[in-house]
Amino acid sequence: MRMSHSALALVRGALTGHTGWPRTWDSPLPRDRYKVIVVGAGGHGLATAYYLGRNHGITDVAVLEKGWLGGGNTGRNTTIIRSNYLQDASSAIYEKSRALYEGLSQELNYNVMFSPRGVMMLAQTEHEVRGYLRTARANYLQGVETRFITPEEVQKRVPIIRLDGPRYPVLGALWQPRAGTARHDAVAWGYARACSAMGMHILENCEVTGVRSDAGRVSGVETTRGAIGCERLAIVVAGHSGRLAQMAGFRLPVESVTLQALVSEPVKPCMDVVVMANTVHGYLSQSDKGEMVIGGGADGFNNFTQRGSWHHIEETVRALVETFPMLSRLKMLRQWGGVVDMTGDRSPILSPTPLGGCYINCGWGTGGFKAIPGSGWAMAEMVANEAPGPLAAPFGLERFREGRFIDESVAAGVAH
């Protein structure tokens, strides 16, 4: 029996010492066979399962997780949600995602704390100004609400920023008012709870060790908890995609590197929006707890340790102290790393694979968290229809062979 969440329920809970709350998601024994197996109980995998049930009526689903649910990048990112991407394909899926985040707490009856506090991306060179003007125009046609704002408006929205740094003065910013942050763990937990309520099985500590196929079509997986049959297989395992792909008999255009982040000790509210400074590779927001959440650059070498190199932290902190001088006297409380998957064009892969009935979702790089609902939506559509829908179609594996990149790094070329 699932208990509906509300303030009243909390009061009722208090009367019984909160002993009546059920499990957030069930922990059943695996069945022999499911219609769909989703490998990976991170945000993307759980959202895939959820929308399979919600949009397509497919609830004979198991989500397999080798460790603990939400234990990958879902729970170790800087929680930024935005959709101000340049390319149509990207903005379509990220905006779908952002729009779903708007109502996700109510839909899941679980507060994921989506907070559309606004995201601004600082323009600190003329080249960046031109790039963001272009993005703003593209976003307008894509139905994504953004605009280029003046340094004065930047200052008004972010009182702690210094506009006139000696190296990179703030020349303006791309502002997306309905972008923001959410509570990352809650997204995974909320989806898991909803999947479980639909009767889906979430199997933790269940590592896939092999993929079974029959006449070019997937027939099941081998796991540390025994063999499980399936009609369709969705591989949504981020940093482990290469290994799963190998089991399923294909290769991927993916490399894994470590991306680092850090938080300061909590302080009283001093910044109400999310600020990204791409010229100097740093982004900053303040969590509801009051911690300044800081994200930085990625290592340039393959790395699965979840430990990055210190000089990236140093570079990020230097840049942010320069832009936000008050940070200087705050203290770093914790630093950590996540393993992110970089594809050949730095955009994700949502694709059928050479193995029939097997679909893959990976390569989100540094942008995975914000995409969770949209990615799950598009993946579910592809698995349910056995063909990609319009959101997923541009992200197929064949694009590398065709040279049809979805390249968001267009600001990279600095010339003249």
Added chain:
Amino acid sequence: MLMLTCPCCGVSAEETEFAPGGAAHLRRAGPGTPDDAFEAYMFQRDNPRGVHFERWRHAYGCGKWFLAARCTRTLRVLGTYSARTTEPPADLAAEPPVDLAADLRAPAAEAPA
């Protein structure tokens, strides 16, 4: 913060003196090669959780490119060798078995808030 030894000049230095350059021993697929070969050359990567053969440049030192065999799970550098090599030296090519159990123990994570 890795320590690497440049096989060209012999200097052991830390990572900031070097620039990483991706997977080593790729075979260039030029004009007229099949799509598969070009895709493999440009995009498909083994991305191993284990020994990775990779390119580095001693960018702030002697300027030379070299190759390294490095474990992506432990960061251990098994060895560095000349970039003028088409395949890994035999003593570095024997890949130690990946410890699955250690991988399972490893995941533990932090949250920003």
Added chain:
Amino acid sequence: MSAHRLETGGRLIDRTRRVRFTFDDAPLRGQAGDTLASALLAEGRMLQGRSFKYHRPRGPVTADSAEPNALMGLDTGARAEPNVRATSVQLSEGMVVHSQNRWPSLAFDVGRIADRLARVLPAGFYYKTFLWPRPFWKHVYEPLIRRAAGLGRAPEGVDPDRYEQLHAFADVVVAGGGVAGLAAAWAAAQGGARVIVLEETGHWGGRAVVDGLVIDGHPAEAWVTATVAALEGLANVTLRTNTSLTAVHDHGYVLADEWPQDAGAGIAAPRQRLWRIRAGRVIAANGAIERPLAFAGNDVPGVMLASAVRDYAVNYGVAVGRRVVVVTNNDDAYRTALALREAGVEVAAVVDARDTLPGPLAQQVRAHGIPIHDGSAIEAVQGDIGVTGVTLCRHSGNGACVSAQIACDAVAMSGGWSPAVHLWSHAGGKVVWDADGAMFRPDPAQGPTGHDGAVFVIPAGAAAGALWGPQALADAHAAGLRAAAETGHPGHTPAPVAEAPEERAILPVWTMPEGAGPRLKSRMFLDFQNDVKVTDVELAAREGFESVEHAKRYTTLGMATDQGKLSNINGLAVLAAARGAGIAETGTTTFRPPWTPLTLGAIAAEARGELFQAVRETPMHAWHAAHGARWEPVGQWRRPHAYVRPGETPAKAVNREVLNTRQTVGVLDASTLGKILVRGPDAGRFLDMLYTGTMSTLAVGRCRYGVMCTENGFVFDDGVVARIDATTWLCHTTTGGAEAVHGWMEDWLQCEWWDWKVHVIDLTEQLAQIAVAGPNARRVLQKLGGMDLSADALGHMRWAAGRLGDFDARVLRVSFSGELGFEVAVPASQGPALWDRLMAAGAEWGIMPYGTEALHVMRAEKGFIMVGDETDGTVTPGDLGLPTGAKKADFLGKRGLERSHLRDPERWRLVGLETLTGSVLPHGAYSVTGGYTDTYQRETDGRVTSSYYSPTLGRGIALGLVRRGPERMGEVLTFPVGAASQMKARIVDPVFFDPQGGRLDG
């Protein structure tokens, strides 16, 4: 002396020197040597903070850097520092201290309403509510939560203090200057190893000097003094106090955070110093952390760790209470009873959860007549903002039967000790559960490994799990010898021998009493700062958050500023019990750097302001600066954007510069362009592979424009190539692309075509290069005298070397403006002189410098592409109408260009765009077809890549990429530019000005 300052003790304070400070504006006094917390305690101020969630009143619980409660704000304004641990900061004269997270005052905090509502605000309550109405989360609920959370107030403005960083190299770095660290350092140093010893506090000796260890027959204090003196006498040993080894990174990269004690004494002293040390071996001798006990009311101010209680008495001469109850599950806490007794403080009772026979320490306590309640537990602590008493019960029961009530004003608790495994774990070391010792300790089989695969962190003493003094010392000595031997400096020295009373085994106690029910458990705090209680962890387990990471995240246990130093082990033991599982299988969370919070200013250090990043300046930089240059950063270079005259707008300046160049003559500092010399028998063949065009056939003395592609077939750089001699070419690159192109060349030469005989050198900074352009350009140059620069002698796209006036010059006849143009290269040191000569020579023709913006306008008027504007990493040479290399057998990018999408006839290609009204199209505008995509976005078929007002033509001009563009000449495109407005522009030839190129000849 105040009521709480003892007559005796206080080995760290100077009773002759008073220190004045204010706390929440109240003037108070302490003694030199006090910490802020000890001074406040001496003044009877036990209430020192408010908790994060429920705003409960809290006092200090530790006497060190693990403190979760006594966090305070120092100073105000730009020097404000929030969340300072009162327990580890040294008191200083005139210190201004404020309590945090309370309103209006520490004693009366409105926020405590949350505590009254605690029953409806259990762990994770926020996930279950605040759902409706939807906008309320952002506008009502979240702002309330944010305001209530957050601890200290943020500083404001620019930090006036200075931070510095030092690099050091060591064979052995020892973290911790307790007796274990000192013994390890002494052993390690014998063979000549370079040893650095780092002690977090201002004092050597750690716990042993407080706890009364006897070493080699001497009291620990004497042994410490002698050992420190001996270490100071060794040239290969560096000792630092007030320096915390805060992070261990891969391959022995260690960060240590020093708070120099001369800070603030003069402008030269940095506030903090960050040591970046490369260590062969790290000895983690950073001790152990005492665990609180979970009993009801264990967070009332006055309930403190037993070790802290005796630290305050012994080190600072401060009695935290006048009548103290000690509660424990191990023998160590008996030392607190003895220390208090010796200091003249009444110990009302020792409450011991164990039933076993008393050991030597207990016998000493009993001999003093202190009652010992064995097999007992604290049922609950009485008091709200201070302890008034405790009630006792049987530990094995559920607390229903109260066996005794004791009046007291402080409780000293000890739940045993956890080795500080943080430094072991930072770089990947794993821990193992030691059931006998009831602790996680480093697992020697799974240590953090260095570049060579060897374990490079060696835990020593208590940090290794050797909690008993004599054992710790022996372990540390062995660790020191091992570290020295492993770094190639083996040595020998006898091990110090310590004596201490035998200690009985610990009884693991995770809740007290063992069988406590919800009534008691809901008052047992695990994480003091975040107000996580035993019932919260049980709720998490009940709701399925069974993984230790889930429980941590759901309850926020261990996520406070102490990062779980006090709470982690107790919390996961409670979780394990709730799951019905063992602690070993439940596992622990990861210990991430830093050990103690690290000031961001210290991480940034000197890289602030002008030193933030290197700036590259051309030889003529000073001239530009003196003549109104507005700078544009290009990579690390600064280029003049325009030279703005007084009273002129930047736009007007650009127009003036363009017109002047077109009408007479202008000069541009082109020194930032990349200049790469490629030489060797295979250089021509090599360049043919790099450029889409053919460079090997270029005649000596001639120049050719070239485009480079990535292997994907996308344009990444361009520039003019000059053939210098039979085996030498000079390749010009874009300003931003110089290093990348040089690196790209080296990459292919070293890694792919290593048998090709080619040398490459980057001459960018060796040469000053000045472009002279305009109808009078030749006249200006000829006025300098020397070289024949006539049209016959030096045709377009040719170059010549010779004497130009007093200069050794290479003159290239090239043009990016469409005017008669020359680029003159001279050695960098002669650049300013040449510039001055040109300005003087050109005066009669009204020569003016022009900046990058005028350059952009002129090149756009000519339809020349700019890498980074017309290209963005997705554009092919064919898209731009540039050489595609179609006839060449191979070049970098050729195979990529063969792919279907790159050969697609629907590709967007370069055209000119002209608005129907002559107005200027916005940068980055897209044209629309009127249709929609499958994802309901408006379908586009072109975009503006460059757009300018052309002063030459008196109207707007633009370049753009348009689907099948060149096939659609004359078509009118629609560019939406706002919610209700759009602009129309016609597709035209990209060359707007002088299409015949007649002006190239002046």
